[in-house]
Amino acid sequence: MPITESDIEKIAKLAHLEITDEERRALTPQIASIVAYVEQLNELDTSQVEPATGGFTPEGERTRAGRDDVRHRSLGQAAALDQAPDPSHGYFRVPKVL
Amino acid sequence: MNNPDHTIESLSLRIARGETTVRAVTDAALDAAEKLNDTLNAFLQIDRAGATRRADELSAPQSVGDAPRALVGVPIAVKDNICVRGLQASCGSRILANYHPPYDATVIERLSAAGAVIIGKTNCDEFAMGSSNENSAFGPVRNPWDTARVPGGSSGGSAATVAARIVPVALGSETGGSVRQPASLCGIVGVKPTYGRVSRYGLVAFGSSLDQVSVFGLTVRDAAAVLGVIAGRDPHDATTADVPVPDYAAELDTEGARGARIGVPRALFGDGLDDEVRRSVEQSIEAYRDLGAEIVDVELPHAKYSIAVYYIIATAEASANLARFDGVRYGHRTEEARTLSEMYRRTRDEGFGAEVKRRIMLGTYVLSSGYYDAYYRKAQQVRTLIKKDFLDALAQCDAILTPTTPTPAFLLGEKTDDPLAMYLSDIYTCTANLAGIPGIAVPCGLSSTGLPIGFQLLGRHWGEATLFRLAHAYERAQPFTARPPLIATSED
Numbered sequence: 001m002p003i004t005e006s007d008i009e010k011i012a013k014l015a016h017l018e019i020t021d022e023e024r025r026a027l028t029p030q031i032a033s034i035v036a037y038v039e040q041l042n043e044l045d046t047s048q049v050e051p052a053t054g055g056f057t058p059e060g061e062r063t064r065a066g067r068d069d070v071r072h073r074s075l076g077q078a079a080a081l082d083q084a085p086d087p088s089h090g091y092f093r094v095p096k097v098l
Numbered sequence: 099m100n101n102p103d104h105t106i107e108s109l110s111l112r113i114a115r116g117e118t119t120v121r122a123v124t125d126a127a128l129d130a131a132e133k134l135n136d137t138l139n140a141f142l143q144i145d146r147a148g149a150t151r152r153a154d155e156l157s158a159p160q161s162v163g164d165a166p167r168a169l170v171g172v173p174i175a176v177k178d179n180i181c182v183r184g185l186q187a188s189c190g191s192r193i194l195a196n197y198h199p200p201y202d203a204t205v206i207e208r209l210s211a212a213g214a215v216i217i218g219k220t221n222c223d224e225f226a227m228g229s230s231n232e233n234s235a236f237g238p239v240r241n242p243w244d245t246a247r248v249p250g251g252s253s254g255g256s257a258a259t260v261a262a263r264i265v266p267v268a269l270g271s272e273t274g275g276s277v278r279q280p281a282s283l284c285g286i287v288g289v290k291p292t293y294g295r296v297s298r299y300g301l302v303a304f305g306s307s308l309d310q311v312s313v314f315g316l317t318v319r320d321a322a323a324v325l326g327v328i329a330g331r332d333p334h335d336a337t338t339a340d341v342p343v344p345d346y347a348a349e350l351d352t353e354g355a356r357g358a359r360i361g362v363p364r365a366l367f368g369d370g371l372d373d374e375v376r377r378s379v380e381q382s383i384e385a386y387r388d389l390g391a392e393i394v395d396v397e398l399p400h401a402k403y404s405i406a407v408y409y410i411i412a413t414a415e416a417s418a419n420l421a422r423f424d425g426v427r428y429g430h431r432t433e434e435a436r437t438l439s440e441m442y443r444r445t446r447d448e449g450f451g452a453e454v455k456r457r458i459m460l461g462t463y464v465l466s467s468g469y470y471d472a473y474y475r476k477a478q479q480v481r482t483l484i485k486k487d488f489l490d491a492l493a494q495c496d497a498i499l500t501p502t503t504p505t506p507a508f509l510l511g512e513k514t515d516d517p518l519a520m521y522l523s524d525i526y527t528c529t530a531n532l533a534g535i536p537g538i539a540v541p542c543g544l545s546s547t548g549l550p551i552g553f554q555l556l557g558r559h560w561g562e563a564t565l566f567r568l569a570h571a572y573e574r575a576q577p578f579t580a581r582p583p584l585i586a587t588s589e590d
Contacts, residue, residue, distance in 0.1 A: 008459070015417060015462040016424070016439070017455055018447035030517055031460055037518055038406040038464075041476050044483070051478030052485060054307055056534035057339060057559045060294040065336035079200040085431035092426050097438045 003032040104263045106172050106320045113171050120171030120215070124153035127173035127217050130264045130586030137584060140239050140249075140258040142178050143186050144218040149173070152215050168327055170213030175259045175268040178219040179226055180311065181300035182206050185216075189302050190224040190234035190252075193423050193430045193449025203300020204335065205269060205311050205328040212327045217265055220255030224451045225420065226276055226304045228252045229523045232514055233453040240510075241284060242582035243549055247507040250280030253314070257284040260314045263586040267324045268314045273305045274408050275502075275527020277312035278539035278554055282502035285541040285550030285578065287321045287569070289313050290527075292559050293534035294339035296325070297332030305415040306337075308408075308531040318540070318570040322346035325562065344563045354571040356390035358564075360555075361495030363398045366526065372505040378543035378551040379501045385576050386499070386568075396491035396498060400483040401529055405521055407484065408528040410464050410477035416454075417461030423449060456517060481532050488533040488556070497555040497568055500526050502539040506549035530556050538565045541578040550580070 005028050012019045019027065081087040086094070112118045131144050156171055176182055179189040181199035183206075188194045206216070223233040231239040231254030239254040241247040242262040249258045253270025257280035260268050270277040272290040281288025290312040301311055311328065315321030329343040362383060367376055387393055425431035425445030432448055435441035450458070464473035491498055503523060513520040530537040536557050543551045557565045 003463075007463075011459050011463050011466065014466060015458050016421070016442040016446055017450070017458060018443040019455070023452075023455070027456060027459060030456060031463065034409065034460060034518055034521075035463070035473075038410055038473065038477070041403055041406050041480050044400075044403070044480060046476060046479035046483070049479040049482050051475055052481040053478060054337075056293045056307070056485075059341045059560065060337065060339040063294075063331070063338070063340040067333050075200060080427075082200060083197060083428035085425060085429075094426055094438050095435050095441050 003028060003035060104266050105317050106169065106266050106323055109172060109266065110170065120156045121150065121153045123171050124149050124173055124215050127265055131217055131259065134262055134264060134584065134586065137245060138240050138242060138258050138262060139237050140221055140255040141175070141218045142188060142221050142236055142255070145185055145216060148184065149215050149217050156213055156215070167213035168323060169209065172214045172267065173217045173265045174209060174214045175217050175220050175256055175265045176206065177222050177253050177256050177270045179222060179271055179302040180205065180269055182216055182219065185219055187219070187302065189226070190222045190236060191449065191451070191454070192235045195235070195430065197429050201300065204297035204332045206300065208328050220259060220268065222255055223252035224454050225302065226252040226271055226273055227416070227453050227457055229279060229520050230513065231255065232510065233451055235451055238510055241507050242584040243285065243507065245584065247509055247549070248283065250283035250507065252276040254280045256314050257281055257286060260286050260316055261582055262584055266316055267320050270312050270314055271301055272310050272312040272531060273308045273412055274531050275524045277314060278502050278527050278537055279524065281314055281539040282541070282552030283507040283550065285580065285582065287315045287318050288539040289321045289325060289562065290530060290537045291325060291329060291562055292536045294337050295329050295536070295560070295562070297335040297338050299332055299334035303419040305412040306419060307415060308412060318566055318573050319347060319350055322350060322566045341560050346563055346566050349563045349567055350570045352567060354389060355386055355568050358391045358568055359394055359495040360386050360391050361394050361396035361491050361498045363396050363401065363498060363500060366398070366401060366500050370504050370522070370525070371501060374545045375501050375505060375551050379553045382542045382553045382572065383499060385572060389571055389575055394495050396495060398487045398491060400480060400487050403480050404484055404529045404532060405525055407477045407480045407532060408524065409460070409521055410473050411481065413457045413461035414465050414474050415461070417458045417465065420454070420458055484529060485533040488529065488535055492558045496564055497557050499553055499555055502526055502552040502554040506545045506551055526554065535559055536562045536565055538569050540569045540572060542576065544580050
């Protein structure tokens with residue numbers, strides 16, 4: 001199915017990206033041509049194939065990923081807030097939600 | 099051999115003999131970095147104060163009982179998407195231009211403990227998305243072999259600093275070939291370890307099922323020495339596997355390539371491969387035959403689908419990973435926003451460059467309702483087939499040999515208007531990331547225009563030692579002696 005400028009508009013909204021009219025016009029054929037390229041995968045019958053998800057090696061899957069439930073030092077509030085654009089009273093402050 | 103003056107082995111020996119000092123080596127690297135950066139733009143930050151302080155600490159007599167350290171006084175450059183406490187970590191992006199992480203990546207902790215001296219942070223494609231370094235918000239890196247050409251990407255800054263002999267080794271990261279590809283275009287060694295071999299704690303995430311911290315070196319031995327230090331299980335990264343790390347350097351001098359079986363997928367030597375690259379890689383295959391290796395044909399029937407699979411999976415994962423850059427906790431925040439949602443959109447619009455936006459859009463599209471099965475799930479299924487191809491082929495041979503890139507370094511601007519053409523420069527490399535297997539890029543010749551050409555060896559899961567051994571055997575038999583015109587001279 002061809003990708004239209006209104007599809008691009010919708011995707012941008014989903015991705016929390018603001019795009020200009022010019023970007024929308026440029027992105028539409030670019031995304032469309034990449035999507036057309038990846039559609040070559042439809043040549044393959046994969047109905048009997050399991051999808052590959054995380055893990056990738058038997059050794060990786062066998063490795064116990066959790067750690068013991070003991071206390072560790074964490075970064076601390078001051079360091080965690082140090083890079084915040086608008087910290088306030090120990091919180092990250094943001095513009096109003098609605 | 100590459101100029102031995104620039105290898106870890108020679109630096110360590112000269113420091114041990116008292117012919118030079120850690121401080122002098124550090125100063126020389128810093129001087130070279132500063133001098134060449136006007137031309138190369140390889141560093142985004144050069145840490146003279148921190149590096150000299152560290153060099154002076156390392157020069158103090160070691161206290162009794164200290165374990166010997168593998169990399170004492172070795173200057174190293176680090177890609178700007180790996181966290182070093184106190185230094186910037188911009189990832190080549192405006193959105194993190196002023197970000198200074200409050201902690202060290204595990205790989206940095208391990209390098210520091212081994213005595214390495216971090217010289218600075220290197221330029222890269224924004225969030226490691228690119229194959230030419232032209233997607234950096236801070237300008238492209240130039241190739242020391244020809245400054246009109248790209249160094250490759252995304253870890254182009256790290257590749258250029260090693261090629262220009264500023265440092266013997268550097269860290270990069272790979273998602274689809276971002277170390278092997280620039281290593282090849284810059285005439286150096288690049289190694290991408292098995293998925294799960296090296297901790298990613300402190301590596302800014304791009305494609306989480308693909309990313310690995312990876313290593314550049316002038317020689318195979320140097321790359322092996324660094325990987326040996328950074329590899330191994332890390333409780334901070336649940337994807338690292340509990341697999342013993344061999345002494346890579348010790349294995350280099352064992353049986354060489356004699357009796358090894360090297361698989362060649364002939365079908366990948368066809369369309370799109372530059373003639374000079376083909377000839378040079380064919381000569382490398384003959385060199386292995388001369389070294390006593392057996393050359394066997396292997397088939398990778400699904401490899402031709404790898405770019406399509408890669409650009410679905412990598413962009414889908416990127417769209418999720420980059421959702422965290424929203425102006426709330428760190429990084430850039432827009433100054434003009436009345437609501438939270440407007441703040442997200444404007445921050446991301448101002449902070450991200452064109453390629454990152456394009457990939458987030460593509461990733462969002464392939465994951466969106468109604469398309470998930472058609473694209474993302476389909477790509478995961480074909481990924482299973484690609485992985486099986488490689489595991490089947492590697493059951494018949496010890497390593498698979500292919501070109502690393504279809505062409506030598508291309509011109510700046512040559513592919514920027516055509517994203518798909520740029521993506522195709524990852525055709526030989528992204529398969530290893532999809533299959534989770536290790537790979538090493540080795541320089542093997544020069545084009546008629548004086549640009550490096552390389553081949554890569556791909557191995558079994560956890561089989562880096564075999565790759566190092568085979569690559570080292572080649573390097574010893576066919577030393578790559580050419581040097582780029584733009585090079586650090588202070589240590590010569």
